[in-house]
Amino acid sequence: MVKFLIFRGERGEGAFKEYEVPYQEGMVVLDGVLYIQSRFEGDLSVRWNCKAAKCGSCAAEINGKPSLMCKTRVEHLSQPIKVEPLRAYPHIKDLVADTSWNLRTRRKIIKDVGFKPRKDASWIMKDEDIEKGREFRKCIECALCLDVCHVLREHQLFDKFVGPAYLVFSAYLETHPMDSVDRISWLKEEAGIMYCNITKCCTEVCPEEIHITDNAIIPMKERVADRYFDPIKMLFRKITGK
Amino acid sequence: METIETYELDVLIVGAGGAGLRAGIEAAKEGVKVGVVCKSLLGKAHTVMAEGGIAAALSNTDPQDNWKEHFRDTMYGGKFLNDWRFALKHAQLAPECVKELEEWGALFDRTPDGKILQRAFGGHSWRRLAHVGDRTGLEMIRTLQDKLLSFDNVDVFQECSIIHLFKDGEKIAGALGYWRETGRFVLFKAKAVVLATGGLGKIYKITSNSWEYTGSGYALALLAGAELRDMEFIQFHPTGMVWPPGIQGILVTEAVRGEGGRLYNAKGERFMQRYDPERLELSTRDLVARAIYTEIKEGRGTEHGGVYLDVSHLPAEVVKKKLPGMYKQFLEFAGVDITKQPMEVAPTMHYTMGGVRVEPDTQMSKVPGLFAVGEVASGLHGANRLGGNSLSDLLVFGKLGGKAAAEYAKTIKTPLVIDKGEIEKVVKEALKPFEEKDGISPYEIHEELKETMQNFVGIFREEKELKKALEKINELKEKAKRVKVTGNIMFNPAWHLALDLKFMLLCAEAITLCAIERKNSIGAHARIDYPNPPEEKYNHFIWLEDGEMKIRREPTPEPPDELKALLKEPPSRKWEKK
Ligand SMILES: Cc1cc2nc3c(=O)[nH]c(=O)nc-3n(C[C@H](O)[C@H](O)[C@H](O)COP(=O)(O)OP(=O)(O)OC[C@H]3O[C@@H](n4cnc5c(N)ncnc54)[C@H](O)[C@@H]3O)c2cc1C
Ligand code: SF4
Ligand code: SF4
Ligand code: FES
Secondary structure, eight states: EEEEEEEEEEEEEEEEEEEEEEEOTBBBHHHHHHHHHTTTTTTOOOOSSSSSSSSSSOOETTTEEEEEEEOOOOGSSSSSEEOOTTTOOOOOOOOOOOOOHHHHHHHHHHHHHHOOOOOOOOOOOOHHHHHHHHHTTTOOOOOOHHHHHHHHHTTTOOOTTTTHHHHHHHHHHHHHTOOOOHHHHHHHHTGGGGGGOOOHHHHHHHHOOOOIIIIHHHHHHHHHHHHHHHHHHHHHHHOOOO | OOOEEEEEEEEEOOOOHHHHHHHHHHHOOOOOOEEEESSSSSSSSHHHOOOOOOOOOSSSOOOOOHHHHHHHHHHHHHHTTHHHHHHHHHHHHHHHHHHHHHHHTTTOOOOOOOBOOOOOTOSSSSOOEOTTOHHHHHHHHHHHHHHHHHOEEEEESSEEEEEEEEEEETTEEEEEEEETTTTTTTEEEEEEEEEEOOOOOGGGSSBBBOOOOSHHHHHHHHHHHOOOOOOTOOEEEEEEEEESGGGGGGGOOTHHHHTHHHHHHHTOTTTHHHHTTGGGEEEEEOOOOOHHHHHIIIIOOOTTOEEEEEEETSHHHHHHHOHHHHHHHHHHOOOOOOOTSEEEEEEEEEEEEEEEETTTTOOOOOOOOTTEEEGOSSSTTTSSSSTTTTHHHHHHHHHHHHHHHHHHHHHOOOOOOOOOOHHHHHHHHHHHHHHHHSBOOHOOOOOOHHHHHHHSSSSSEEEEHHHHHHHHHHHHHHHHHHHHOOOTTTTHHHHHHHHHHHHHHHHHHHHHHHHHOSSSSTTTTTEESOOOOSSOOOOEEEEEEEEEEEEEEEEOOOHHHHHGGGSSOOOOOGGEEE
8 A cells, every 4th residue: 555645725725634545566646646536535636637747737746846746656755655736836726736827927938039030041950950949848847847946936036037947948949040039138137037046956856857957047147147247248239239 | 697707709719739729820810819728738738748740741851752642641541431622631731731830930850951850650651750759749739839829819718628519599609618726617709619629538448548538529519519420430559558557558659660660479479460561560550459459369468468569679879869758758657678678568549530520621510600620520530540640630620720710700790699598507517416415426437438438349349349338328328417526616626527427428429329330340440240341431420419319321522533543552661662
């Protein structure tokens, strides 16, 4: 048997409840949660879709660590296995958090600085030209990185900082070989990239193993710094008006 | 009754997979007010899971390829039960639809000279599938969703389920749904409704499909007066995972075979040599699935009841580059390193070839204003779908359907009326499971349905088993009337399932009825008691009359002579011979 402690409750109020589930070889946390749902607690709220770590729906905090329930094997965990919703976000019910901020944020990015191809785009791109962008395209929007980032989790700066996942999205836009948009001032003013102080917690939890900080955030921060804080360039800009 | 939250739209799109998103984009371009509703969060629809690629005769990898070749392959794959008008449009328009994705930001794998690279797939005569490693669906859904979100005249309603369609006279007038989060009802008044709800895999036990695939689109269409076609053709994908038990049925993409993967039984025989010596592993899915099933059934299966699929003869870097998702999936879930060890696989229920009958130019059903696109629609795939032809289907017919729906909406000038009494009735009915005193758990009914379909309406079928299934389905329909849920109405999965049961049972009935009526074997439909192909090609159509399901057959339309001429030579692995 496997012991689970599942957070049950609504809008932040609630408590952990204990359940026992028979062990099966290769079992993952989501198997346990769905077992509990179908046998004991029909109304246990949980999000999932693919059950194969591809859709990013089943994010939760497992024994305190933001993880995908469908890919976390129970045999690697100490019991009872504590499962609770993503804590950075407002709570809805049981294991479901209100992540609607994600969609609003993505849409804002698209409206502000979405992909616009260059006028002379040839669409001839080599594998090596798109290699960087493809790393960022692996993002399944699971929100684990957003949940763990202290800027959002502790400081709740959801209205000032787009968070690691959407910096990854921005990095894809930035590295697209056919793109024509200048996002530097947007990254500083609207995305709040300077709030990130490179703790790398986001990179540690990313199930797609995207090098969020090293490959997405740091190069963009450097470009922002180049434009805004490099004294020679600043002088140049003053003179040329660019 | 308290007033219901109401939205007024020109076009309501039910579903945000590839088909719904593509339709939404095209409708939005027409300048009308568009709403897109989906049961999960945006971007989590089934399309995100598609792996192998999008079939389109771009002619990058093999310049000899063209739409005629694609048309021929699709017709052969479907055993000529396809409506040729869909197959024609699909083959002709797929390449430009893929290029559109690129122009909206998609990053496909490249040829050495910088174009979109294409890979081989079963039943395709040329290397034809545009792809992104083995996560093509993710790239496609992100590209489409981002394009859709760039329009100001589009609203997205996520985690909202549609349970009823309204008509004003003959014409569609809107839909009723509920927010999953709060359980509150929401009314969409709409001049046109596009169903893009995907498939119905959740009525089977072993399936590659997610919980969302409850067949609500098929059922909503039937209940609104539309017809379904050929529901007996259920595609069992040859290769699903068999172990560990928790992920039984999860897909192993055909790209594994496209990249050179080989199938062996437990005795080490490359058994496809016996079933299709010409095309081997890249034969059509119906054939490979039956071959694997037969090997297992006749005692040549592996430890966990599958066969071996092996890529260990390929260089490890190639496997990791072209099949990174599969590499990870097996390593993480099964502890198998596929660059060194074989995978264990067995057939898994995967796709529904049948679906809502629509017109090929507009995707409109018999009901004015009701459209269907994507997996929920039918016509293109005939008796068996070729891999990669679904993603292209979503693009081509999503685009056509979205445009036609917007154009139709513009022609509706007088306000449509939705009957208040009907709304109240639907709401009351939907809340009934909370009032049942000693009813039955929805999970229990669902479990029984899955067992029934899996055991009696599977890969090989037989009259007495099919009849047993029908009996059981009728029994479950009775049980479903007494379905009971506990807890409150907020984000209550038991309640959501209870509401879906009605849809699932209607789908199960339609499939079983068609399977009983088709007393021959063709494509994905294999009857043990009637192993021969039909003498004449025909399609099934299903509709409801006073709540009772009716079925009739119509001869499959014949293509005109100039297209028939294209169908002379059967498909083969032409790229290997060039
Ligand atoms: C694992 C896997 C791999 C695949 N790989 C390939 C491949 O490589 N190539 C290929 O061509 N095909 C592939 N397929 C098939 C293909 O992915 C699907 O057929 C296709 O994505 C279906 O798209 P769709 O837009 O019709 O529906 P979906 O993408 O499934 O979207 C359905 C949408 O409808 C919504 N919905 C459903 N019912 C309701 C309701 N009542 N109210 C509100 N919303 C509702 C859902 O929430 C969802 O948003 C694969 C399928 C699977 C499962
Ligand atoms: S590195 Fe930056 S984005 Fe990532 S968790 Fe730390 S502060 Fe947040
Ligand atoms: S960057 Fe990684 S952790 Fe963050 S949302 Fe994307 S996949 Fe999840
Ligand atoms: S269910 Fe899709 S990532 Fe877990």
